[in-house]
Amino acid sequence: MSAPARPDSVAALERLLAALKGRGIVTDEELAARQASTDAASPETGARMVARAWLDPEYRALLLGDGKAAAEAMGVSMAGAPPLGVLEDTPARHHLVVCTLCSCYPRAVLGYPPHWYKSFAYRARAVREPRAVLAEWGTALPDSVDVRVVDSTADYRWMVLPLRPAGTDGWSEDRLAAIVTRDALVGAALPQAPQGAARGAAGA
Amino acid sequence: MTPPAEGTSAAAADPPGQPAPAAPRFPPGARVRVRDDWPERRGPCHIRTPHYLRGRVGAVERALGRFPNPEDLAFARPAPERTLYHVLFPQPPLFAEGRPGDDVLVEIFEHWLEPADTATTEQAA
Numbered sequence: 001m002s003a004p005a006r007p008d009s010v011a012a013l014e015r016l017l018a019a020l021k022g023r024g025i026v027t028d029e030e031l032a033a034r035q036a037s038t039d040a041a042s043p044e045t046g047a048r049m050v051a052r053a054w055l056d057p058e059y060r061a062l063l064l065g066d067g068k069a070a071a072e073a074m075g076v077s078m079a080g081a082p083p084l085g086v087l088e089d090t091p092a093r094h095h096l097v098v099c100t101l102c103s104c105y106p107r108a109v110l111g112y113p114p115h116w117y118k119s120f121a122y123r124a125r126a127v128r129e130p131r132a133v134l135a136e137w138g139t140a141l142p143d144s145v146d147v148r149v150v151d152s153t154a155d156y157r158w159m160v161l162p163l164r165p166a167g168t169d170g171w172s173e174d175r176l177a178a179i180v181t182r183d184a185l186v187g188a189a190l191p192q193a194p195q196g197a198a199r200g201a202a203g204a
Numbered sequence: 205m206t207p208p209a210e211g212t213s214a215a216a217a218d219p220p221g222q223p224a225p226a227a228p229r230f231p232p233g234a235r236v237r238v239r240d241d242w243p244e245r246r247g248p249c250h251i252r253t254p255h256y257l258r259g260r261v262g263a264v265e266r267a268l269g270r271f272p273n274p275e276d277l278a279f280a281r282p283a284p285e286r287t288l289y290h291v292l293f294p295q296p297p298l299f300a301e302g303r304p305g306d307d308v309l310v311e312i313f314e315h316w317l318e319p320a321d322t323a324t325t326e327q328a329a
Contacts, residue, residue, distance in 0.1 A: 083269070100254050127256065127308060128299045146305040149295070154252045154288055154311035155271040 037077050042111040045076055046159055047180035049109065050191075051173045054164045063161065064088055071109050081108040085156045087148075089187070094145050095160045096134065096187035098126035099152040106157035110185055117186070127151055137183075139190055160187040167193035228267040228287045228314070235320040236291060237261045238312060250278030253316045261320045262293040265309060273313065287314040 020026045049070060053060040063070040067084030078084070084106055087095040099105065100123045105113035116122050125133050130147045134140070141147060150158050162184050168176060183189035230236055240259030243249045252274050268290055272283035291312045296302040 085268075100256075101252060127254075129302070130295075130306070131303065143303075146307070147295075147303070148306070149308045151254060151308060151310040153254060154274065154313065156268060156288075156311060 033077075034080075038107075041076075041107055041109070043182035043185055044177070045071070045074060045111075046106070046109045046182075046185040047177040048173070049074055050161055050180045050185070051176035053161055054176055055173055060161075067109075067159070076108060078108055082155055082157050084109065085158045086161050087150055087158055087187075088161045089163050091163065092144065092146060093148055094141055094187060095148050095150055096126060096130050097150050097152060097158045097160060098123060100124070100127050101153055104152040104157060105186075106159045108157075109159060110182065114182065134188070137188060139188075159185050162187070162191050165191050165193045226270070228289070230264045230267075230289065230314070230317060230319075232264055232266050234264045235261060236264055236289075236317040237320040238291075239316050239318060241316075248279075249275060251275055253312060254310065256298055257293065257310060257312070260293055260298060262291040262310075264317075265290040265292050268311065271313075273315075288312070289314065289317065291317070 017026075017031075021028070049063060052074070053063045053070075059070065059073070062073065063086050067086045068078045068081065070086070071078050071084060087097070089095055099117075103113055103118040105117060107113070122133070127149050130149050131141060134147075152158050162180070164176070165179070168179070179191045179193065181189055181191065184191050238253060238257045238260050242258065243251060266289070268288045270285040271288050273286045274283075276283035289312055291310055293308045293310065294304075295306040295308050296304055298308065
């Protein structure tokens with residue numbers, strides 16, 4: 001999707017970095033630390049946060065009240081990151097996250113957004129016909145569930161705390177985290193217990 | 205791309221020299237209308253209010269805090285902090301389709317909102 005960097009833009013970046021370093025605004029160490037945390041960010045972090053929230057009511061309360069603190073409690077560096085809001089699915093409400101203006105995404109806990117999240121089609125359709133979008137991806141929501149589309153337009157970043165699926169009683173945190181997919185963390189899919197376990201909401 | 209000089213922003217909404225109030229103007233539940241304003245037609249600007257909500261009525265869910273105004277930040281101007289709200293809009297009226305009960309929750313800055321129902325606002329204030 002992105003074209004290779006042109007030599008003139010690489011040169012411009014090098015001049016900018018030299019100017020910032022020359023004025024003491026950034027250091028090589030800070031740049032390396034930021035590069036490392038960006039590289040380390042992945043949806044596995046968000047999945048671990050969800051699994052822990054399913055098992056630990058205290059952590060669940062922290063996650064819903066202060067997403068940034070909940071991420072830091074998992075060892076994620078949130079310095080300089082935007083506030084993280086967490087949207088709690090219930091048996092009566094499903095959340096779907098979109099950024100209709102650009103591609104705002106909770107990168108600190110989910111990593112890079114998938115290409116579809118940045119596509120014009122998703123950004124236009126998610127806000128207008130979320131049920132059709134979800135159905136095309138294999139999630140047909142029952143009429144008893146309201147859909148709340150969260151358009152991420154400004155200074156927060158949003159992730160979804162989905163419902164814990166039925167058929168996962170007694171599962172460990174690791175096992176639960178493994179069924180929380182990247183797409184489920186923005187509401188584009190639902191966590192599924194494998195092997196024909198009853199589909200739907202069990203609650204935590 | 206040449207940014208406009210200070211004070212020539214197409215998006216400038218407030219009279220100069222009038223600081224934005226620090227306390228949230230709208231309580232949770234207040235009915236608000238998104239300003240039916242199109243600064244992009246007047247010149248260069250950077251705004252975080254989606255087209256599909258201009259002129260639409262919603263309800264304040266809650267205030268999310270205060271953040272530097274992105275309309276100034278984008279042009280490297282001094283950016284006063286503004287209150288940001290989560291505002292909830294019923295989905296079907298936005299696009300004249302959809303399922304009743306579905307809705308859209310959006311971050312909107314205070315200077316883009318006006319009271320939609322005077323009685324409600326006064327009662328809540």
